[in-house]
Amino acid sequence: MHPQTRFKASLTGRLVPLFTILLFSATYFPCAAQVIGLKNAAWIISPSVPSPMKETAPAVLTEEIAKRTGITLKNASAWPKGNTPVIALALSSDKTLLSRALPASAGTNGPEFKAEGYRIVTETAAGNTTVWVIGADTRGILFGTGWLLRHLKMSKAFMGKPLLELPEPVNVASSPAYPIRGHQLGYRSTANTYDAWTVGQFDQYIRELAVFGSNAVEGIPFHEDDNPSPHFKIPAREMRIKMSEICQKYDMDYWVWTPATFELTDKGKRQAELDLHEQFYKECPRIDHIFFPGGDPGDNHPTEVLPFLKELQAKLVKYHPNAKMWISLQGFNTEQIDYFYKFLESEKPAWLQGVVSGPGSPPMAETRYRLPKQYQHRQYPDITHSVRCEFPVEKFDQAFALTLGRESVNPRPFAFAKIHAKYAPFTDGFVSYSDGSHDDVNKVLWSMRAWDPQMDVHGIMEEYTAFFFNHTVASAAASAIEGLEQNWKGPLAENGGVEMTYINWRILEKTEETLVNNWRWQMLLLRAYYDQYTRLRLIREQELEKQANAVLSSASLNTITKSMDAALAIVNKADEELISRDIYKHIVDLSDALYASIGLQTSTEKHKPRNPERGVVMDFVNYPLNNRWWLADEFEKIKKMTDPEQQLARLKTIAFWENPGQGSYYDGISSVAKGPRVKTISEDATDVAWWDSGKSRKRLSSQLFQREPALDYDNLDPRARYTIRVVGEGDALLRVDGRRLSPVIYNKEPETFKEWIVPLSLTQDGKISVTFDGPEESQLNWRKQSKISDIWLLKQP
Structure with a gap:
């Protein structure tokens, strides 16, 4: 089937963007260029090249070409007659190769005379087209061979025939910047x-x-x-x-x-x-x-x-x-x-x-x-x-x-x-x-x-x-590889490029069926499918949590248990009604294919890795992207409370955790999606994501932190009283506009609150800057040091 017919048919009704069609049209039907055909080429290597490179370089050249074209280049002991092209490997110190002079160089200071350097030059003489690979030393021979392999056009069946050609003319020389x-x-x-x-x-x-x-x-x-x-x-x-x-x-x-x-x-x-x-x-x-x-x-x-x-x-x-x-x-x-x-x-x-x-x-x-x-x-x-x-x-x-x-x-x-x-x-x-x-x-x-x-x-x-x-x-x-890098930039739910990258890889997958067992291809496909699946899950699971919070926000003293049960049923739909089962199945298939092809261990159950942190992505492919585990645990704690008023108050705190109301602000520290006022960036804020072997039941925001965050607030009501609330662990030495404030609530345990009242004098200009001093904790292991995960600026009634 024609490649464009195949990729259009593969999308099962999806509209293919015009630029994608044009992209693939250009890919499969490139403009004609002058080339050197090498299907019938022979190779010659200078006798001055010592072993083992005398054997290694020709083996690399011929074997890699044979894998990609089915063409086996033959060794020639003398310059062939007629129009047989030749790939000639020689040292720059050679004057001749089998009585034929090497191409003239610009001097003895060129890259092909520097350690590991090479020159690739095409030449037509005595009826032969020669591709010269001239190395400064044995490594230069190997690296020049590598350049040639990277630039050859190779295929077992391009337009129905084997293809092996090099664009001409070629005259390049290079040596490495770093040894x-x-x-x-x-x-x-x-x-x-x-x-x-x-x-x-x-x-x-x-x-x-x-x-x-x-x-x-x-x-x-x-x-x-x-x-x-x-x-x-x-x-x-x-x-x-x-x-x-x-x-x-x-x-x-x-x-x-x-x-x-x-x-x-x-x-x-x-x-x-x-x-x-x-x-x-x-x-x-x-x-x-x-x-x-x-x-x-x-x-x-x-x-x-x-x-x-x-x-x-x-x-x-x-x-x-x-x-x-x-x-x-x-x-x-x-x-x-x-x-x-x-x-x-x-x-x-x-x-x-x-x-x-x-x-x-x-x-x-x-x-x-x-x-x-x-x-x-x-x-x-x-x-x-x-x-x-x-x-x-x-x-x-x-x-x-x-x-x-x-x-x-x-x-x-x-x-x-x-x-x-x-x-x-x-x-x-x-x-x-x-x-x-x-x-x-x-x-x-x-x-x-x-x-x-x-x-x-x-x-x-x-x-x-x-x-x-x-x-x-x-x-x-x-x-498409570059698209995978872009997938990881910024808030995932806002990154529509993830779907475009996924679509491009799907098109490539369908049009390049001969690459199905290529492990590099499999790895990149796995990422494209995994990223798309994760984004779809994130959007859905966050929406489910919003619906659950709406239920909790409407709870009354008479509906506490009912509201908790209803909220939990909503967030648990993420497990009971899996999204995009076709994408998930393909992720599973690709992970198994990678284990077969390259030994990549992505599943503890199937592949016996050293531990789950070592790239075992299939153990976490359905890890909660909302707080359903945390909610279930919190609800159990609430059910053990004896005071209905306290129960209801805790439900309201949970319901409005990230949405404290008009005039108030919430920031998840180091969350690229939920910390718009945070100015500081932790180099590795996700470090604590690896709690409990990667299966932490803590609130998601509590798994991100900074030790000394800085935030700016503006458009504040100069007539209003504000309270700053912090969740974290250990100490939080807060300053507002450079002034150290004394707390009115100061709990140090994880996921407990600290609070400060902001003096009216500091909010008169409608803005404040919030910073924190770092406590002296050099004697503590970094995992035990103080951390801040959530910050609110709450406008009081």
Whole structure:
């Protein structure tokens, strides 16, 4: 069936927006362009390219083309005669390849002469069209091959025939801006996919990272044998050696992340750890870097850490003479940080290569400025989490925080491009923190922006979709990925773009049926369907709660029990009458398909993840988006009250919680939907959403908080008396227009009230500013510190 016929038929009566039809018309019927046909091409590689790259680069080129086209390029031992096109791989130091001169360069300072750089140039000579891949070194050969694969047009059946062509003319040269570009792939039980992978899956994934410019992989080798995942295909000890072998194959640096989670003063454990390391170093064919996190995890003073690392380095270079030792200052206090820098100044340790900055480290710029120039600085960015993390999603709607949570499929290309641009100039590059394939888009974005910080974000997404999906859908799918990022911005109920993104992905799903088993495709579809389902649920469940509150607001002394029963029946319709069952079923099907294709563990019942926080979105797909659980618990408390007047008063408080009446104001602190007067932004206000294993029965507003919020009010009645009411936990040291007020009610227990009377003198100009002082609680764990979740400004009769 014609693709446009298919996608129109798939929408079951939905009106397809005109711009969407035009978009797909342009996608499937692009303007003609001059191209080089490569269906009959042969490949040649320079004999000066050493092994294993001499074998690896042609394998990457031919195997990836064969997967996408069914065409197997042949190796030529000599320049073919006639018009057979050739893909020639050579080093920039070569003068000739099989007696044919390499294309002339502009000099010896071009990108193809810089570490890892390459030049791609097309040339027609002696009847042959040649696509030259000229690398500065073996990595340059591999990265040049990656550029070519990302820009080829490939299909098994385009207009009924295999397609393999390259737009011409091509003459591009590039070298990386940052020397360190890598990702952590931890084969451990806490990962949401990696623990289910075979050696072959790791090999393919590392290859694909290299295609997009990554030159490093970081493993997590120790202690996983003590806590094996039920998904392990082989023991962790074997896999860490296999990953080293894979890195050797692709000439990628192999990093090892290895903390000390015991007291280094324990001589027995210290020696056992040293022996464990040495055995690992001995077994690995390749190790380039050891990264020791100072305090995440671990709790050792640098007086113990630094001698330990020096001894580790001595063992490391016995087997890997050029390998380097790194440390992070994560978790170090000011005294420990100062000790570290004094040690560098006085000892100038040659065994230390540099410092890694990750979550909990001192500021990036400060680290670079304090670090002596002879030491490198590497970023360890958390690109895998959305909340409770280093770079939480800004203004994340609580509905997503409660359902998709911390570790869901999370393409954030534009956000991470800005984050990379902010911190990268203070570093020599990055190796990201990742706990699964769900952050795959982010990995590619970081790799390519570290190669070229000016690279267009949409262009990166188009290269991603062209390579992993196909060139015909590249632009539309790139925009659809960007739509998923936009889904997460601002109040979900107000974001009509969520439905448009969902419709676009539905169209893509129906028109690109050959991608049904592509795990990247499945992940993005899952997000599109999940976002739409969550928005529909949110709108409906919030409306049900409004109806329930209307019932409670009309309650009288004679109808208390009846009103509670009626209100609860209304909000519970969310469970009894599921909305959009077809969307929900597709979400279930996609989650199961992802477990089969890539081992993504989204359901505790079906997939046996480490814990529900690790991307287990199916456990929360129907988590309440109104307060029905809280209402049920509150009603039980009310039924135990003996005074009907108190019962009724509590019902009225509940009914008017978010709607206190004309002239009064309510703000849910850190709710992007219900806090219009709040000026302050918590970097990660959704942190407490993870209570009771993610299934908290607390009021939704109580699960969002700030410690020192600031609010502005205007248009106040200068003749009226106002009261400020606060719900939270612990202390709330309130100021109005800078003046500290004394409370008239001051309860510190969770979900209890504090109240202050606002002096008339402060409201005479019709406006006030409300702020809070932070109580001294440095001795408390952050989870026990004071918090503020709801604020009212109540106009008195």
